[in-house]
Amino acid sequence: MTTIDAGVVPVPRELAPRRETYLNVAHTVKSWALTTDHKRIGVLYLVTTVLMLALGGSFALLLRTHLLTPAGALMDSYAYNRTFTMHGIVMVWLFMIPSIPAAFGNFLLPIMIGAKDVAFPRLNLLSYYIYLVGALWVIIALWMGGCDTGWTFYTPYSAHSPSAVVPTVFGIFILGWSTIATGVNFIVTVHTMRARGVTWFRMPLFVWAIYGTSVIQTLATPVLAISLCIVGIDNWFDWGLFDPARGGDPVLYQHLFWFYSHPAVYIMILPAMGVFSEVVPTFSHKNPASYNAIAYSTLGIAFVGFATWGHHMFVAGMSLFDAAAFGVLSMLVAIFSAIKVFTWVLTMRRGSVVIRTPMIYFLAFLFLFVFGGMTGVATATESLDVHWHDTYFVVAHFHFIMVGGTLTAWLAALHYWFPKITGRMYSERWGTVAATLVFAGFFITFFPQFLLGNGGMPRRYATYASAYQPLHVISTVGSWILGASMLMTLGYLLVALFTGERAGNNPWDSRSYEWYTPSPPPKHNFEKEPRFELDPYDYTVPAERMHG
Amino acid sequence: MAEQVAGHFESLPRQAHAARLGMWIFLGTEVLLFAGLFVLYAAYRTEHPHGFAVGVENNTVVWGSVNTGVLLVSSYTIALAVHELRRGKQRACALLVATTIFLGMCFLAIKTGEYLEHFRVGLYPGGVGTFYRDHGEAGTKMFFTLYFCMTGLHAIHVVVGTAVLAFLLTKVLRRQISERAPHPLAIGAIYWHLVDVIWIFLWPLFYLIPGGNP
Amino acid sequence: MSEATQTRETSARGLALTLLALLVLAGFSLTMRFVHIGAASYFVGLGVAAIKAALVVVFFMEILVEKVTVRLAFAVCLSLFALLIALVLADVLTRSVPPLQNPPGSAQRYRG
Numbered sequence: 001m002t003t004i005d006a007g008v009v010p011v012p013r014e015l016a017p018r019r020e021t022y023l024n025v026a027h028t029v030k031s032w033a034l035t036t037d038h039k040r041i042g043v044l045y046l047v048t049t050v051l052m053l054a055l056g057g058s059f060a061l062l063l064r065t066h067l068l069t070p071a072g073a074l075m076d077s078y079a080y081n082r083t084f085t086m087h088g089i090v091m092v093w094l095f096m097i098p099s100i101p102a103a104f105g106n107f108l109l110p111i112m113i114g115a116k117d118v119a120f121p122r123l124n125l126l127s128y129y130i131y132l133v134g135a136l137w138v139i140i141a142l143w144m145g146g147c148d149t150g151w152t153f154y155t156p157y158s159a160h161s162p163s164a165v166v167p168t169v170f171g172i173f174i175l176g177w178s179t180i181a182t183g184v185n186f187i188v189t190v191h192t193m194r195a196r197g198v199t200w201f202r203m204p205l206f207v208w209a210i211y212g213t214s215v216i217q218t219l220a221t222p223v224l225a226i227s228l229c230i231v232g233i234d235n236w237f238d239w240g241l242f243d244p245a246r247g248g249d250p251v252l253y254q255h256l257f258w259f260y261s262h263p264a265v266y267i268m269i270l271p272a273m274g275v276f277s278e279v280v281p282t283f284s285h286k287n288p289a290s291y292n293a294i295a296y297s298t299l300g301i302a303f304v305g306f307a308t309w310g311h312h313m314f315v316a317g318m319s320l321f322d323a324a325a326f327g328v329l330s331m332l333v334a335i336f337s338a339i340k341v342f343t344w345v346l347t348m349r350r351g352s353v354v355i356r357t358p359m360i361y362f363l364a365f366l367f368l369f370v371f372g373g374m375t376g377v378a379t380a381t382e383s384l385d386v387h388w389h390d391t392y393f394v395v396a397h398f399h400f401i402m403v404g405g406t407l408t409a410w411l412a413a414l415h416y417w418f419p420k421i422t423g424r425m426y427s428e429r430w431g432t433v434a435a436t437l438v439f440a441g442f443f444i445t446f447f448p449q450f451l452l453g454n455g456g457m458p459r460r461y462a463t464y465a466s467a468y469q470p471l472h473v474i475s476t477v478g479s480w481i482l483g484a485s486m487l488m489t490l491g492y493l494l495v496a497l498f499t500g501e502r503a504g505n506n507p508w509d510s511r512s513y514e515w516y517t518p519s520p521p522p523k524h525n526f527e528k529e530p531r532f533e534l535d536p537y538d539y540t541v542p543a544e545r546m547h548g
Numbered sequence: 549m550a551e552q553v554a555g556h557f558e559s560l561p562r563q564a565h566a567a568r569l570g571m572w573i574f575l576g577t578e579v580l581l582f583a584g585l586f587v588l589y590a591a592y593r594t595e596h597p598h599g600f601a602v603g604v605e606n607n608t609v610v611w612g613s614v615n616t617g618v619l620l621v622s623s624y625t626i627a628l629a630v631h632e633l634r635r636g637k638q639r640a641c642a643l644l645v646a647t648t649i650f651l652g653m654c655f656l657a658i659k660t661g662e663y664l665e666h667f668r669v670g671l672y673p674g675g676v677g678t679f680y681r682d683h684g685e686a687g688t689k690m691f692f693t694l695y696f697c698m699t700g701l702h703a704i705h706v707v708v709g710t711a712v713l714a715f716l717l718t719k720v721l722r723r724q725i726s727e728r729a730p731h732p733l734a735i736g737a738i739y740w741h742l743v744d745v746i747w748i749f750l751w752p753l754f755y756l757i758p759g760g761n762p
Numbered sequence: 763m764s765e766a767t768q769t770r771e772t773s774a775r776g777l778a779l780t781l782l783a784l785l786v787l788a789g790f791s792l793t794m795r796f797v798h799i800g801a802a803s804y805f806v807g808l809g810v811a812a813i814k815a816a817l818v819v820v821f822f823m824e825i826l827v828e829k830v831t832v833r834l835a836f837a838v839c840l841s842l843f844a845l846l847i848a849l850v851l852a853d854v855l856t857r858s859v860p861p862l863q864n865p866p867g868s869a870q871r872y873r874g
Binding site (some may be wrong): 584586613742 | 771772773774777778781784785786791792794795798800801802803804805807808810811814815818819820822823828829831832834835836838839840842843847850851854855
């Protein structure tokens, strides 16, 4: 019999002493605004990224609703171009990239390695403010009408577009430094601050995921920074760095941009994989089928992922030699993801699997990520991509990964670590309903887009031939379901924040290291220097053994 | 960056190691920042070898070479400053850091003069200016646009490096950085060295290499 | 600083010699600017720069004194730079079609 809900027994108020936690240790605005506590910074990021998700999601709903009719229901082409551009920018840079690492990574990383905080706590706070300033600039750009170049800012158009290109790239440029600072912070933290006994192969796998992500974001983002710098310079000063009349070559912009932006997708998926590397063993009450496989495949994705960027440029005018090289390398990187999927599934085998909301999200993820991943391998095949490039097929592929993969994981993380962060439990019934609706809404939105793309519907078009309408309508209805389910999730989680049952240290009966500390944790994470008696996934012994 | 151990570190050596690791990784990101521009240079020079050769020929090699000497010497002075600090020679260290700052400012002054000289002959970024009437190849325009971008970005880093060294100098003068915990100056110094290393590559690319195309 | 690292740090004499070497190499590459050796000038110019950079990184920045982690981190950064430049140059060098002189979108400035 599983003791998974053991920690949920409510404690009578008069018997519960008022324990100091990171939340109640101080209540002033200043204590939040100037905090160097990684947990509070994580919460700040969480709240901000939720707002950004809402913003980006609103653009998505606008786009989908506009596409109900072939001539476009809501706006003209110029407005449509700016809407999809800002949707992409807000979602990728303001939501997806910080969503799991900056919020959950910040909160959990030091706890999981037995540290009191990250290596550079003041830099951590600065990172948050840099992120905020960057986000603010993107919002200013929005207020100025937004940018219309697509989130990819391709030259030569980005050099000439009259839309708000410069404030947009400026905002993202600033944001990039937040990402780099956080990455450096996390890397140094994992190298230098692990508690005694927490060796590289004896730490929670989520740490490995955040570490791999941090390596990528630290190394790739500078190249984005310079690429966007040049776009800004070209648009503002007209220096023509990619203008052939002045010696330039527009394809080179794409090389620089994708050198960052392909690893960027791994920044978005590795943390998601890290979440499930925690959720699956916990809810299977079993250790991972192979710890090493997950750890090494994380590094594999991090490094090989840097070598695959040209698969975004098959029809851009790149040489055939490079196209071939990138095609092969892209196939290679898929192997690591496959290793993880098999490992997670094998972990469930012969475990005592319990289905709670985080696990429902895992099951959704399994299906959607594999589907999305396989279509990724397909589009990495140049001979196929020449037909699918710039169609809805690619749009569907990356949404399957980013929404079906990362957003699903983010929702799982939100539920899984809700008790740890807030000290309360959410309603499992609402969680189940919402998770099912999220999955259904997502699938109805994006599966038709594979069919649309394969049938020739181009992406980024504000109008379309009437033959495509039925599939567009289905997709739009799906987007409304998805939007509603997200609002529902926000709703019951907010309610749980104030009225949820109090959670104990370890409501999921996990063995991972964050569950050694109270929910919510005290300001310095551990009451005394932590001794993690067990391996993070040792389910062969009862939970009492965690505390010696 | 006080000498005492910060609350979340268990010891000073740990904290120093963390600071050094953090700085080296940050230097790696600076290298990757410039990398994009170096890649553009490499690709464009491959596409326009003659235009670039003309650019090199017409660049202000004297100013550029003097600046190279200035930076190389400044790297020596800051390295020596760290060396002296480790031996407890606080005053010598301060003097050497000040010299480095002075050399950094010399670099910037020379660079400014050099840019003014370019403008005087009608040479501006973006292929703008009367200079291009007689040197109108697309490659030459790109050469000088890249020149202004890369030396400009480098100059910004010299400004930042100088400011960082000035900040560290105040700490050395107040004995907040000393032989007991020299690592703040050491990591400031390696940032300065990186600025020198980047210029070590900019100098031949923009002033020296005539290339193979006649 | 531990005794072990102290002996591996560059001595004052070492620093001075390094500066001398740097200045000599700089002088050499400056001279080569005026000697016509064709395409070999790339190798000479960049080769000398690489040697000077290595001298700075080893003797001024004392990278060999640092822990393995640091050296590995720096090596990874350089490798990525190499990867980027290699595949971009490979593209530029192996294209069989010359680039468009006026690709769509570049011909005229857009006016909203």
